[in-house]
Amino acid sequence: MSVMEWPHDLLSLDDWINLPETPEHQVEVVEGVLVVAPRPMPFHQSAVTRLGYLINEKLADEYWALSEVEIVLSEAPLTVRSPDVVVVPSSLVETNPPRFHTGDVRLVVEVLSEGTRRTDQVTKFSEYAEAGIEHYWIVDLDSPVTLITYRLIEGDYENFGEFSGVAELDFAGTPLTLDLNALTTRRAQRP
Template identity: 70%
Template sequence: MSVMEWPHHLLSLEDWIDLPETPEYQVEAVEGVLVVSPRPLFLHQRAVNRLTYWLDERLPVGYSALSEVEVVVAEKPLTVRVPDVIVVENTVVHANPAHCDAADVRLAIEVISPGSRRTDRVTKFSEYAEAGIDHYWIVDLDPPVSLVRYRLIEEDYEDFGEQSGHAELEFEGTPLEFDLNALTPDAPRS
């Protein structure tokens, strides 16, 4: 096993851009500190893929759902997160940036995985709110599969309810209905 050389100082956005690709790890920056974690397991990735596809097919015209996009939450000190799913306007997608500014993210979704529960429910919750991301959804794959929706109201997220089973959601005035159980391994694809 080889050891990669990482910066020994707080990262700037320029340092982040210069980092080598690391397909075997998920890499984020939190207040200038590099955070490296294992890539999500297969069942987590399948749930993210299903959720991204489902959402992208049902969003209002002018929006796209994407997975594993680097989002610059803050430049100083640098915080870069990689939400499981984001929703942005198509103009952002067509610009084809290397990373996305939090100001462009309309919805961030995290699917809880082993080791991410506190980060998703506490740390990212406050980071995304401070960055002004309008909607934040947290999906928990533990039975019963559930989704909690938050909406930014005056700089703080308000809880808009938890749903399990058949979820009736809304984004930008468009109703979205989804069987959350379809995210689990043995669920039929719809």
């Protein structure tokens, strides 16, 4: 095990960019302070991968769902999060940026897991709203798998629906049908 020197001051975006990769940890920055957690467990990762795939299959071509990319919520003080899934314009994805800014992000999805429940439901809920991200969805993998959708209305998230089983949604004028039970199976369910 190697020991790395962690910063002793609040991080700037340049500091963040120059940090070494840590594949064994999930690292984010909140108001200039590093937040380090173990990587999510395989069941969580499988659900995130499946969710991104299912959303991409239904999205209009102008949008793209990506898993675990960095979004800069604020540069001063620096807050960088790596949501489980984000939806951004395809034209921007094609430029292959190292991270996205909140103005680029149309939807953030967090999948609850042990150790992140409060962060996803309280802290990130308020951070994403303050950053102006229009849609926020929270998935709970505990049986039955559920999805709560929020939409930003006058600066606050309002509950736009709670689903289990099959969720019939609308995103940017495109109907999305998501089989939530498919998030916890080994193979995507075929029609």
